[in-house]
Amino acid sequence: MSLDLATTRRIAKLARIGLEEHELEATRQKLNGILGWIDQLAEVDVEGVPPMVGTETETLRQREDKVTDGNCRDALLACAPETSGPFYTVPKVVE
Amino acid sequence: MLTGLTLTQAREGLAARKFSARELAKAQLDAIARLNPLLNAYITVLPEETVLAAADAADARYAAGTAGLMDGLPIGVKDLFCTKGVRTTAASKMLENFVPPYESTVTANLLKAGAVFLGKTNLDEFAMGSANITSAFGPVASPWKRKDDPSATLVPGGSSGGSSAAVAAGLGLAATGTDTGGSIRQPAAYCGIVGLKPTYGRCSRWGTIAFASSLDQAGPMTRSVADAGLMLEAMAGFDEKDSTCSNRPVPAFSKAVGKSVKGLRVGIPTEYRSPNLPAEVVAMWEQGIAWLKEAGCEIVDVSLPHTKYGLTTYYIIAPAECSSNLARYDGIRFGIRKDAPTLDGVYEATRAAGFGAEVRNRILIGTYVLSAGYYDAYYLKAQKVRTLIKRDFEQAFENVDVLLTPTAPSAAFAQGENMDDPVQMYLNDIFTVPASMAGVPALSVPVGLNGHGLPLGLQVIGKHFDEETVLSIGGALEAAAGFTHLPSVHAGAGAGA
Numbered sequence: 012m013s014l015d016l017a018t019t020r021r022i023a024k025l026a027r028i029g030l031e032e033h034e035l036e037a038t039r040q041k042l043n044g045i046l047g048w049i050d051q052l053a054e055v056d057v058e059g060v061p062p063m064v065g066t067e068t069e070t071l072r073q074r075e076d077k078v079t080d081g082n083c084r085d086a087l088l089a090c091a092p093e094t095s096g097p098f099y100t101v102p103k104v105v106e
Numbered sequence: 107m108l109t110g111l112t113l114t115q116a117r118e119g120l121a122a123r124k125f126s127a128r129e130l131a132k133a134q135l136d137a138i139a140r141l142n143p144l145l146n147a148y149i150t151v152l153p154e155e156t157v158l159a160a161a162d163a164a165d166a167r168y169a170a171g172t173a174g175l176m177d178g179l180p181i182g183v184k185d186l187f188c189t190k191g192v193r194t195t196a197a198s199k200m201l202e203n204f205v206p207p208y209e210s211t212v213t214a215n216l217l218k219a220g221a222v223f224l225g226k227t228n229l230d231e232f233a234m235g236s237a238n239i240t241s242a243f244g245p246v247a248s249p250w251k252r253k254d255d256p257s258a259t260l261v262p263g264g265s266s267g268g269s270s271a272a273v274a275a276g277l278g279l280a281a282t283g284t285d286t287g288g289s290i291r292q293p294a295a296y297c298g299i300v301g302l303k304p305t306y307g308r309c310s311r312w313g314t315i316a317f318a319s320s321l322d323q324a325g326p327m328t329r330s331v332a333d334a335g336l337m338l339e340a341m342a343g344f345d346e347k348d349s350t351c352s353n354r355p356v357p358a359f360s361k362a363v364g365k366s367v368k369g370l371r372v373g374i375p376t377e378y379r380s381p382n383l384p385a386e387v388v389a390m391w392e393q394g395i396a397w398l399k400e401a402g403c404e405i406v407d408v409s410l411p412h413t414k415y416g417l418t419t420y421y422i423i424a425p426a427e428c429s430s431n432l433a434r435y436d437g438i439r440f441g442i443r444k445d446a447p448t449l450d451g452v453y454e455a456t457r458a459a460g461f462g463a464e465v466r467n468r469i470l471i472g473t474y475v476l477s478a479g480y481y482d483a484y485y486l487k488a489q490k491v492r493t494l495i496k497r498d499f500e501q502a503f504e505n506v507d508v509l510l511t512p513t514a515p516s517a518a519f520a521q522g523e524n525m526d527d528p529v530q531m532y533l534n535d536i537f538t539v540p541a542s543m544a545g546v547p548a549l550s551v552p553v554g555l556n557g558h559g560l561p562l563g564l565q566v567i568g569k570h571f572d573e574e575t576v577l578s579i580g581g582a583l584e585a586a587a588g589f590t591h592l593p594s595v596h597a598g599a600g601a602g603a
Contacts, residue, residue: 014474018474019470022470022473022474022477023470025473025477026429026457026469026470026473027433027436027450027453027454027457028454028457028458028461028466028469028470029451029454029455029457029458030458031458038466038467038470041467041528042467042470042471042474044527044528044529045421045467045471045528045529046471046474048418048421048529049418049421049422049484051415051418052415052418052419052422052484052487052488052491053483053487055412055415055487055491055494057487057490057491057494060490060491060493060494061490061493062486062489062490062492062493063489063490063492063493063496064320064489065320065350071349072346072349072353074346083207086207087207087439089207090204090205090206090207090439090440091438091439091440092437092438092440092441092442092443093443099438099439101438101449101452102445102446102447102448102449102451102452104448104449
């Protein structure tokens with residue numbers, strides 16, 4: 012299936028990658044090449060085949076419901092590009 | 107020559123006090139200072155005093171008789187493993203300033219075993235690539251040259267290309283790698299070293315920067331098969347911080363090497379005999395089959411009917427997982443940030459500036475195949491085909507102990523070749539991706555040189571959690587091949603000691 016410019020723009024928006032208008036066409040062509048190749052999967056008969064989720068070698072474990080980590084607020088905040096006191100900062104979202 | 111040793115030789119030398127861990131580490135650092143400017147194999151080299159302090163501590167443990175499995179062994183760490191207090195970039199501009207406040211489980215295990223870290227090795231950005239050309243810190247050059255065209259700069263393979271180049275050139279006795287679709291095995295084959303992707307779940311993924319979580323697996327890149335066993339033993343083990351990590355006991359993997367392979371059944375997958383496969387790759391494969399026959403193995407033709415769909419399935423599942431994993435890079439909590447008037451604007455500007463072209467394209471493909479209206483046709487379909495691929499392996503392993511294939515469809519190519527068409531680049535992983543999809547262990551062993559003087563590798567694929575048989579067969583191939591070739595750029599070349 013062939014990707015048009017509007018769909019390319021929509022995917023970039025969904026992925027929050029700010030493509031410039033002039034980058035859209037080149038991106039569309041690159042993605043189309045890959046998707047065209049991927050389309051060969053259509054010929055595989057998967058009737059009745061369950062999807063494989065993960066590699067299914069281990070069953071999921073349960074653990075005791077207790078805190079095992081924490082008290083490292085400052086270490087984590089130190090990774091942030093901008094902070095204000097004990098907070099991450101973002102542009103104003105509510106007027 | 108302290109830069110040319112295997113881990114096993116170095117460990118013996120240290121234990122016998124023939125040289126100190128400090129001398130061993132210093133020799134590697136000197137080689138890095140001399141050759142890294144040519145190869146760009148390391149993004150970050152640790153300060154000399156840090157490395158030597160770790161080596162001194164190892165020397166003290168040898169003196170006290172308390173040395174661990176990897177004690178005093180100087181190695182490189184792929185810059186995808188978080189290392190506490192040491193910048194960890196994933197070769198991306200996005201993380202150019204990221205200094206993790208914690209240590210990944212795999213590197214913590216290696217440190218516990220006494221390993222001495224030299225630095226962080228280069229890779230394709232977020233481990234996405236097969237040639238180590240997408241790094242934001244510049245491409246890695248292979249230490250190997252074509253004998254008939256020595257001016258061409260060859261790629262070391264990818265994504266663990268910095269690790270493979272470093273180990274091949276003598277800039278560290280071994281290195282960690284990660285493999286999502288071939289990122290340990292293909293660069294190992296291109297650089298003439300050994301690379302082992304363990305069973306999915308054998309090594310903890312905790313603290314390793316995620317690409318595609320159902321495929322990512324850490325493993326050793328070394329100069330011998332026994333070394334791969336030794337290092338895996340140190341890296342592997344149960345970790346409650348990774349819910350997919352196995353709690354099976356970790357065997358003494360290095361002891362599997364040298365075991366007789368007599369009577370083992372080796373499957374040759376018919377579907378890997380592509381008519382496009384270069385004659386020299388086919389010849390090397392035939393040679394491997396003959397060696398194993400001589401060692402007493404039984405050779406059996408097997409069929410993996412869905413091989414053809416391995417790569418296409420991979421290029422839906424891996425980008426899908428990548429698009430969700432990489433959603434965390436939003437410019438708020440870590441990494442770089444580009445300011446904009448709105449919150450969405452910050453995300454968009456940060457991600458456009460922080461991600462390179464290949465990473466962006468994979469995120470976009472992943473977003474597309476997961477988006478409403480396309481999920482069933484692409485993602486769900488790919489997960490079903492993945493079941494078929496895994497069944498192929500399970501059925502083959504009812505009848506054989508391991509599979510033998512080439513690691514890659516060619517030897518290393520030059521920078522600039524295969525670069526325009528992403529699909530052409532993806533085809534490098536055609537033989538490595540299926541084992542990743544099934545989650546089974548696979549090893550690449552260097553077995554010979556092609557007509558241009560470049561290494562070729564063979565791949566041994568095993569059953570889930572049966573790395574030991576894989577290592578035994580790998581050891582038999584290694585012994586028969588006697589591969590001792592060194593690349594043109596090597597720490598030992600032209601030096602006296």
